[in-house]
Amino acid sequence: MKDPYQVLNVPSTASDEEVKKAYRELARKYHPDNYHDNPLADLAQEKMKEINEAYAEIQKMRGTGRRAGAGQGTGYSRTSQGYGGYSAAGDPAFVRVRMAIQQGDLQTAEGMLEQISTRNGEWYFLKGSICYRRGWMDEAHSCFETACSMAPDNLEYRQALERLENSGQAYRPEGFEVFTTGCGGGNLCGAMACAYCLCNLCGYGGMRFWI
Amino acid sequence: MFGYVRPALARLTPEQRQAYQALYCGLCHTLGQQYGPAGRFLLNFDFTFLAALLSAGGRTAERRCIASPLRRRPAVEPCDALVLAADLSVILSWHKLADAAADSAFPKREGCRAARGVLDRAYRRAAERRPAFAGHTQEEMDRLSALERQRCASLDEPADTFASLLGGIALELPDPLQRRIFSQLFYHLGRWIYLVDAVDDCREDAAAGRYNPVLLRFGADGGALREEDKAAMALTLDASIRQMAAAYELWDFGIWSPHIQSAVYEGLYRVGNAVLEGRFHADRRRGRLAGKKEQI
Numbered sequence: 001m002k003d004p005y006q007v008l009n010v011p012s013t014a015s016d017e018e019v020k021k022a023y024r025e026l027a028r029k030y031h032p033d034n035y036h037d038n039p040l041a042d043l044a045q046e047k048m049k050e051i052n053e054a055y056a057e058i059q060k061m062r063g064t065g066r067r068a069g070a071g072q073g074t075g076y077s078r079t080s081q082g083y084g085g086y087s088a089a090g091d092p093a094f095v096r097v098r099m100a101i102q103q104g105d106l107q108t109a110e111g112m113l114e115q116i117s118t119r120n121g122e123w124y125f126l127k128g129s130i131c132y133r134r135g136w137m138d139e140a141h142s143c144f145e146t147a148c149s150m151a152p153d154n155l156e157y158r159q160a161l162e163r164l165e166n167s168g169q170a171y172r173p174e175g176f177e178v179f180t181t182g183c184g185g186g187n188l189c190g191a192m193a194c195a196y197c198l199c200n201l202c203g204y205g206g207m208r209f210w211i
Numbered sequence: 212m213f214g215y216v217r218p219a220l221a222r223l224t225p226e227q228r229q230a231y232q233a234l235y236c237g238l239c240h241t242l243g244q245q246y247g248p249a250g251r252f253l254l255n256f257d258f259t260f261l262a263a264l265l266s267a268g269g270r271t272a273e274r275r276c277i278a279s280p281l282r283r284r285p286a287v288e289p290c291d292a293l294v295l296a297a298d299l300s301v302i303l304s305w306h307k308l309a310d311a312a313a314d315s316a317f318p319k320r321e322g323c324r325a326a327r328g329v330l331d332r333a334y335r336r337a338a339e340r341r342p343a344f345a346g347h348t349q350e351e352m353d354r355l356s357a358l359e360r361q362r363c364a365s366l367d368e369p370a371d372t373f374a375s376l377l378g379g380i381a382l383e384l385p386d387p388l389q390r391r392i393f394s395q396l397f398y399h400l401g402r403w404i405y406l407v408d409a410v411d412d413c414r415e416d417a418a419a420g421r422y423n424p425v426l427l428r429f430g431a432d433g434g435a436l437r438e439e440d441k442a443a444m445a446l447t448l449d450a451s452i453r454q455m456a457a458a459y460e461l462w463d464f465g466i467w468s469p470h471i472q473s474a475v476y477e478g479l480y481r482v483g484n485a486v487l488e489g490r491f492h493a494d495r496r497r498g499r500l501a502g503k504k505e506q507i
């Protein structure tokens with residue numbers, strides 16, 4: 001096993017607070033939400049596991065863990081939901097498409113999807129997921145929008161759309177707040193206003209030139 | 212490639228900026244060493260960034276050059292990664308010139324043809340050394356030409372050709388894990404570059420009646436994008452930058468980590484914003500893209 005301090009990138013003399021801070025930063029970085037529908041999700045999951053184990057190991061060594069396996073119990077260890085979790089009860093043809101997407105076999109998934117004549121919310125959601133995985137973000141966005149308008153109550157579709165729209169939610173290292181556009185609507189504005197205030201608070205006015 | 216990809220220099224320490232300058236010089240020397248004086252003219256920010264992605268470090272030596280004939284300046288020594296970056300620069304530049312010659316009218320067309328002619332020998336040499344990448348690039352450029360002829364109105368489809376083209380750089384890497392991560396990183400870098408360039412060219416293409424997927428996608432015949440079109444464009448550009456950042460976090464880029472980090476978390480957003488607002492070229496001239504003062 002690797003040196004747990006090395007994994008968290010802190011010296012072994014770091015205080016409990018520093019270790020916790022380093023752990024939180026890394027856990028935020030490799031969180032499954034940042035790698036949802038990403039072809040590299042499995043690598044991030046491995047990183048996450050390594051970080052959780054390192055943190056638990058340090059806590060064990062220092063006797064600071066409040067409970068056994070504290071690292072695993074922090075809520076950061078949640079693995080990606082994947083497909084089939086929510087709407088598995090639906091049409092078996094759609095379930096098969098979900099399976100193929102989950103296995104990363106996008107060509108098969110797309111082929112099977114084209115065979116399905118029911119063009120409902122689920123169809124557009126799966127089409128959007130395939131596009132997203134491929135990196136076809138513009139088409140993914142319109143598919144997710146169509147899915148949401150066809151099934152406005154579906155949480156999974158809404159989350160997919162929000163994930164694509166709310167760039168402010170994704171991981172960034174502390175202090176990085178520039179966006180391609182100053183105002184993308186929705187939560188982005190809130191995030192921007194918040195970032196702007198924080199920036200002014202600490203006296204760094206750099207972003208005012210840009211937004 | 213077109214000079215859009217750059218680190219946010221204001222985020223870097225003076226030492227880190229100096230190291231990047233040495234990489235810039237190192238790539239220039241490598242281009243000169245491998246392809247003669249003509250090779251040096253291909254040097255730009257995008258290729259320097261490519262060199263940073265491909266090399267985790269490298270020895271530095273003090274060297275003189277045409278731009279600095281008296282004072283020796285630190286330059287990263289030619290190494291495998293720089294030679295690879297130089298080969299890729301030649302292949303990509305040659306195709307860019309071929310594409311520009313096909314798209315332009317007299318006299319620009321003649322200029323591009325002449326420049327490509329100068330590069331012909333260098334291209335043959337690079338293609339011999341990197342047959343997989345050269346072949347792949349040719350295929351993707353052909354696919355792009357076909358989409359251009361069809362006047363494809365999708366953003367993703369033509370962008371996919373240039374994205375896959377850059378993703379093909381991963382073919383030249385030996386480690387399978389690195390290949391996986393880099394193919395994703397380069398795909399989205401290529402997608403981002405293609406789309407940013409298309410936005411940048413909107414007015415010119417509209418005036419000349421040239422193919423531009425952004426104009427077709429948003430029906431912006433006059434070349435000006437509406438605010439909602441810009442927001443949609445920003446959304447799709449941001450999504451690609453996030454994918455790049457996610458891939459970046461899975462690999463150790465050695466001494467170039469801060470430079471790449473500043474690009475994928477800030478520099479690209481700045482450039483995208485400047486291009487969308489039509490300020491890119493003015494900002495570049497005034498050195499505003501670095502955040503504060505541009506040093507390279």
